[in-house]
Amino acid sequence: MFFQRTLKKEISCVGIGLHSGVKVKLVLKPASAGHGIKLQRVEEGRVMTTIPASSDFVVDTSLATTLGCDGFVIGTVEHLLSAFSGLGVDNALVEVHGPEVPIMDGSANPFVYLIKTAGIKRQVEAKCYMRMTGTVTVTDGDKWARLGPQPPSSNASLSIINHIDFDHPMIGSQSFSFSFADVSYDRQISRARTFGFLHEVEWMKANNLALGGSLDNAIVLDEYSVLNEDGLRFADEFARHKVLDCFGDISLLGMPLIGVLEANKTGHALNYKLVQAALAKTEAWEKVTTGEWLDSSQPSFTVPRLVMGEALF
Numbered sequence: 001m002f003f004q005r006t007l008k009k010e011i012s013c014v015g016i017g018l019h020s021g022v023k024v025k026l027v028l029k030p031a032s033a034g035h036g037i038k039l040q041r042v043e044e045g046r047v048m049t050t051i052p053a054s055s056d057f058v059v060d061t062s063l064a065t066t067l068g069c070d071g072f073v074i075g076t077v078e079h080l081l082s083a084f085s086g087l088g089v090d091n092a093l094v095e096v097h098g099p100e101v102p103i104m105d106g107s108a109n110p111f112v113y114l115i116k117t118a119g120i121k122r123q124v125e126a127k128c129y130m131r132m133t134g135t136v137t138v139t140d141g142d143k144w145a146r147l148g149p150q151p152p153s154s155n156a157s158l159s160i161i162n163h164i165d166f167d168h169p170m171i172g173s174q175s176f177s178f179s180f181a182d183v184s185y186d187r188q189i190s191r192a193r194t195f196g197f198l199h200e201v202e203w204m205k206a207n208n209l210a211l212g213g214s215l216d217n218a219i220v221l222d223e224y225s226v227l228n229e230d231g232l233r234f235a236d237e238f239a240r241h242k243v244l245d246c247f248g249d250i251s252l253l254g255m256p257l258i259g260v261l262e263a264n265k266t267g268h269a270l271n272y273k274l275v276q277a278a279l280a281k282t283e284a285w286e287k288v289t290t291g292e293w294l295d296s297s298q299p300s301f302t303v304p305r306l307v308m309g310e311a312l313f
């Protein structure tokens, strides 16, 4: 049996909004079992709206994932949601004191650090998973994303396989395969930063976007090279960041996933389409708690590894 998780205590940070360029305070708070991840837009101390991190509340996926409710939006939620999803945190309330979640260093690692610093608490209620039994595919030209069941012989958990292909000497064709059994989300995924091309950054700034964007919070490439002085954190940091984004995007399913996600050249928009298609195709999945399902089927189960040797059971 695997149990729901929340934070041990409240924790906060301040960072810059990527698109707005404004300073934003973020407060992560524990929440009761069954609460899920919810974000609150706070203005001058007043809660304007509370938005569940679910696909029903996605209002834009063009530059980042934006959630909206009651006429208020919260932008750039994807890396924070990725950190919760990658660490298996089911329940939290997040105050966002501004229009978007701060970009921090362009990866999910600062959020992982915050969550680890607050501590992760096991709750008494069992986790409820969405377990794929069939396949769901979405396509857009040569881009595609597919959700399917785990092969019967493998550990019953989540795998993410991501392929990218950029006509750029520093990127080219890259793939990264993640499974909780083999790869540490914390060390090998969460540190991978978002990336962009200099001509896009210049265009965005000219159009009042990415006002907070800098070499401190993104990998920026010109035609031939990486402009960041310290270079890359991983040779395949680009593909790893796409896996990081997938963690955030699939958390919009509203429950942790047991299955295989394979994505080719996708971004937030197509990943979101996949989430919507999967939720609509109810014959392709079932809701399970690990206890009841483990007893009757596969021999082992892997879930997000906690940090510092914290017990999983």
Ligand SMILES: [Zn+2]
Pocket (backbone or CB within 6 Å): 078, 079, 194, 241, 245
């Ligand atoms: Zn990203």
